Amino acid sequence: MECSxxxxxxxxxxxxxxxxLCDRHLIKSVEHRFRLAVSKHELIRRGERVTVAVSGGKDSxxxxxxxxxxxxxxxxxxxxxxxxxxxxxxxxxxVEKVRKAVTELGVEWKLVSFREKFGKTLDxxxxxxxxxxxxxxxxxxxxxxxEGAKELGADKLATAHNLDDEVQAIFLDYIRGDLQRLCRLGxxxxxxxxxxxxxxxxxxxxxxxxxxxxxxxxxxxxxxSCPHRRGIHAEIEAFLNRLESRHPNSKLMILKFFDxxxxxxxxxxxxxxxxxxCKLCGEPAAGEVCRSCRLLSDLGLVx
Amino acid sequence: xxxxxxxxxRDETELDLPEKPTxxxxxxxxxxxxxxxxxxxxxxxxxESERLSDGDKVLIIPIVTGG
Numbered sequence: 325m326e327c328s329x330x331x332x333x334x335x336x337x338x339x340x341x342x343x344x345l346c347d348r349h350l351i352k353s354v355e356h357r358f359r360l361a362v363s364k365h366e367l368i369r370r371g372e373r374v375t376v377a378v379s380g381g382k383d384s385x386x387x388x389x390x391x392x393x394x395x396x397x398x399x400x401x402x403x404x405x406x407x408x409x410x411x412x413x414x415x416x417x418x419v420e421k422v423r424k425a426v427t428e429l430g431v432e433w434k435l436v437s438f439r440e441k442f443g444k445t446l447d448x449x450x451x452x453x454x455x456x457x458x459x460x461x462x463x464x465x466x467x468x469x470x471e472g473a474k475e476l477g478a479d480k481l482a483t484a485h486n487l488d489d490e491v492q493a494i495f496l497d498y499i500r501g502d503l504q505r506l507c508r509l510g511x512x513x514x515x516x517x518x519x520x521x522x523x524x525x526x527x528x529x530x531x532x533x534x535x536x537x538x539x540x541x542x543x544x545x546x547x548x549s550c551p552h553r554r555g556i557h558a559e560i561e562a563f564l565n566r567l568e569s570r571h572p573n574s575k576l577m578i579l580k581f582f583d584x585x586x587x588x589x590x591x592x593x594x595x596x597x598x599x600x601x602c603k604l605c606g607e608p609a610a611g612e613v614c615r616s617c618r619l620l621s622d623l624g625l626v627x
Numbered sequence: 628x629x630x631x632x633x634x635x636x637r638d639e640t641e642l643d644l645p646e647k648p649t650x651x652x653x654x655x656x657x658x659x660x661x662x663x664x665x666x667x668x669x670x671x672x673x674x675e676s677e678r679l680s681d682g683d684k685v686l687i688i689p690i691v692t693g694g
Contacts, residue, residue: 325677336672337675347672531691532665539672539688569660569661
């Protein structure tokens with residue numbers, strides 16, 4: 325197979341566009357879409373401090389490289405933030421990949437852990453958990469990312485959500501009927517008081533293309549599967565991958581259509597909603613106590 | 628024809644396949660969705676429409692990791 329643009333050996337068939345890509349054109353295309361997302365949605369402005377959340381996987385380490393290589397020319401300051409949830413046999417390996425990358429790239433790095441902040445690792449929390457692992461991990465990780473980004477003085481928190489992650493989130497929020505969360509999805513989520521604004525520069529790039537990008541660029545990432553991933557998250561993921569295999573471009577069309585109807589969906593949200601301050605931790609909360617503290621209370625970790 | 632197939636993290640196995648199958652046909656036989664893996668043939672990343680030859684070494688790398 326030959327690249328549709330230069331005739332070199334192809335590494336990838338982009339079926340939704342009907343083209344074959346060689347290593348160089350795959351890399352060029354991913355970097356073009358990354359730059360396009362940043363400029364189209366004005367994700368990063370000159371003079372800002374940007375913190376990138378890095379787990380050590382292909383997506384976040386690729387985003388770290390993409391940002392670090394443009395820090396000077398785009399005129400922003402970059403730092404990195406990693407949350408160690410305490411997932412035995414999984415996270416310690418990926419944290420080492422992050423340590424190596426930030427050292428090589430010379431990026432300021434902050435590592436925070438569930439054990440240090442909450443007194444227990446995720447694995448230990450799950451011994452007494454009533455809810456699924458992704459609930460504890462997602463809610464508590466978001467809390468630590470927000471706190472850590474604030475401590476780093478970030479104007480923006482960049483996360484490496486790819487097209488697959490974003491479409492899975494649309495389905496999950498739809499199935500759960502969670503309009504609040506659904507309407508927060510997008511290339512950037514503007515700040516409410518107490519929250520660092522979030523940006524997702526890889527949101528329109530398929531997971532497979534991000535994996536190829538990381539491999540072809542020789543980025544040393546952690547290749548492993550979270551041992552807790554199961555249930556509805558995994559089922560939605562499998563369904564969407566089957567759909568994409570049989571009907572190429574489905575994921576992107578789902579995302580694009582969601583972006584079109586989101587302004588109308590947002591009109592359904594209660595307009596008098598205002599944030600309070602959590603009486604236990606002082607962070608922003610939808611009620612008297614934030615979701616993180618409610619989960620931690622159930623586990624007997626805050627009083 | 629015979630090819631050696633290894634899914635990343637597992638042992639290599641030798642498979643007897645019909646003449647010149649594509650990578651996609653191999654993945655279907657193994658019950659693996661093409662969207663979830665990157666495939667190397669003789670150490671080179673290859674599209675799923677690539678045809679396999681006798682004696683090829685195939686490495687299947689799962690890319691869906693979660694978290």
